[in-house]
Amino acid sequence: MVYRNYRRSNLTPIWVLMGISLLLFIVTSIAPELRxxxxxxxxxxxxxxxxxxxSIFVHGYIWHILANMITLYFFxxxxxxxxxxxxxxxxxxxxxxxxxxxxxLLGPPLSTAIGASGAVLPWVGYWQ
Numbered sequence: 001m002v003y004r005n006y007r008r009s010n011l012t013p014i015w016v017l018m019g020i021s022l023l024l025f026i027v028t029s030i031a032p033e034l035r036x037x038x039x040x041x042x043x044x045x046x047x048x049x050x051x052x053x054x055s056i057f058v059h060g061y062i063w064h065i066l067a068n069m070i071t072l073y074f075f076x077x078x079x080x081x082x083x084x085x086x087x088x089x090x091x092x093x094x095x096x097x098x099x100x101x102x103x104x105l106l107g108p109p110l111s112t113a114i115g116a117s118g119a120v121l122p123w124v125g126y127w128q
Contacts, residue, residue, distance in 0.1 A: 013085050014076045017092065018069050021057045021116060025065050028058055035060065039112035042104045052104075056096040058114040068116040075120065095119045 028034045040055035041048070059065035080088040099118015107113060 012077075012080060013089050013092075014073060014080060017057075017076075017116075018072060021059060021065060021069060024057045025059050034058075035114060036112055039114040040100050040103060041110065041112045042107055043109040045104060052097060052100045053093075055100060055112075055114050056093075056116050056119050059116070060114055064115055068120055071120045072116060092119050095121075 024038070028038070035058055037048075038051060038054040038058045040051045045051065059068065076088065076092070079091065083091065096116065096119030099121075100113065103113045103118070
C-alpha cells in the first residue's frame with residue numbers, strides 16, 4: 001500500500017520554470033523594451049551573451065506563453081517523472097540553448113528570438 005507524504009513539496013522544476021516565464025511575461029508586458037534586452041539577437045550576441053538563456057523565458061504575447069507553458073506542463077511532467085528533476089532540467093536547458101544556437105546560425109541577424117519553443121518542442125519527437 002502506498003501512503004502519501006503530505007509534507008512533500010509539490011514545487012517541481014516545471015512549476016519553477018513556468019513561474020519564471022510568467023513573471024518575465026508580466027514584467028515585459030509592463031516594460032516591452034525589456035524583450036529586446038533579454039531576447040536573443042544574433043547581431044549583438046557578443047555584447048549580450050546572457051540572452052542565450054534569458055530568451056528562453058521571455059514571451060511576446062499571451063498565446064505564445066500559453067502554448068509554451070501547456071507544452072511544458074504536459075510533456076514536462078512525463079519527462080520529469082521519467083528522467084528525474086536534475087536530468088529534466090539538463091534536457092530543458094540543452095534543448096533551449098541548442099535551439100538558440102541554431103537561431104544564431106540561421107536566423108536573420110537583426111531579429112530577436114524569444115520563447116521556450118526550442119526548449120519544449122524537441123520533446124514531442126521523443127514520444128514518436
